[in-house]
Amino acid sequence: xxxxxxxxxxxxxxxxxxxxxxxxxxxxxxxxxxxxxxxxxxxxxxxxxxxxxxxxxxxxxxxxxxxxxxxxxxxxxxxxxxxxxxxxxxxxxxxxxxxxxxxxxxxxxxxxxxxxxxxxxxxxxxxxxxxxxxxxxxxxxxxxxxxxxxxxxxxx
Numbered sequence: 001x002x003x004x005x006x007x008x009x010x011x012x013x014x015x016x017x018x019x020x021x022x023x024x025x026x027x028x029x030x031x032x033x034x035x036x037x038x039x040x041x042x043x044x045x046x047x048x049x050x051x052x053x054x055x056x057x058x059x060x061x062x063x064x065x066x067x068x069x070x071x072x073x074x075x076x077x078x079x080x081x082x083x084x085x086x087x088x089x090x091x092x093x094x095x096x097x098x099x100x101x102x103x104x105x106x107x108x109x110x111x112x113x114x115x116x117x118x119x120x121x122x123x124x125x126x127x128x129x130x131x132x133x134x135x136x137x138x139x140x141x142x143x144x145x146x147x148x149x150x151x152x153x154x155x156x
Contacts, residue, residue, distance in 0.1 A: 003067055004044045004076035007036050013077050022084050039087075043080035047072070047111065054115040071110060078107035 011019050023031035023039070048061055060066060067073075082104025085091055091099050 004047050004073055005040050005080050007031065007033075007040070009073055009077040010036070010040075010080060013074075014081065022081070022088070039080045039084045042083050043076050046079055046083075047076045050108075050111055051115065056115075071114060075107035075110045075114075078103040082107070 007019070014022075019036075020029055020031050023035045025032050025035055048058075051061060052058065078100065081100040082098060085098030085100040086104075088098065093099075
């Protein structure tokens with residue numbers, strides 16, 4: 001299964017202290033590994049289903065270049081934070097939204113942009129297989145052909 005985010009990504013996004021606050025259910029001041037894993041897996045599954053619904057194959061999603069893509073990892077991290085923030089009733093605002101709801105909405109928009117090609121999902125790298133013709137063949141122009149001179153009076 002794809003691994004689009006991790007505890008390290010979560011901590012890099014909002015800090016280790018905030019992650020401990022979000023994911024500590026037993027009161028020891030440390031994020032609970034099983035809780036982190038549950039929300040990371042939930043975000044990974046959501047991202048996978050979204051991208052598959054837009055036409056990406058499972059094989060493409062498992063490519064290391066895709067899983068390491070910074071924009072994709074950032075989106076998955078924001079979605080995991082949004083899911084967890086939404087699950088903590090004491091952190092919800094008057095509209096019933098968690099503290100990371102805007103991040104989650106922005107992440108969904110970013111994923112949409114990735115799918116539409118507005119952002120690059122996979123970097124081609126230095127040794128890409130991009131090829132093309134650099135020069136066109138020389139054109140031949142026939143100027144004023146006639147019966148006695150079928151090649152014309154002049155040319156380029």
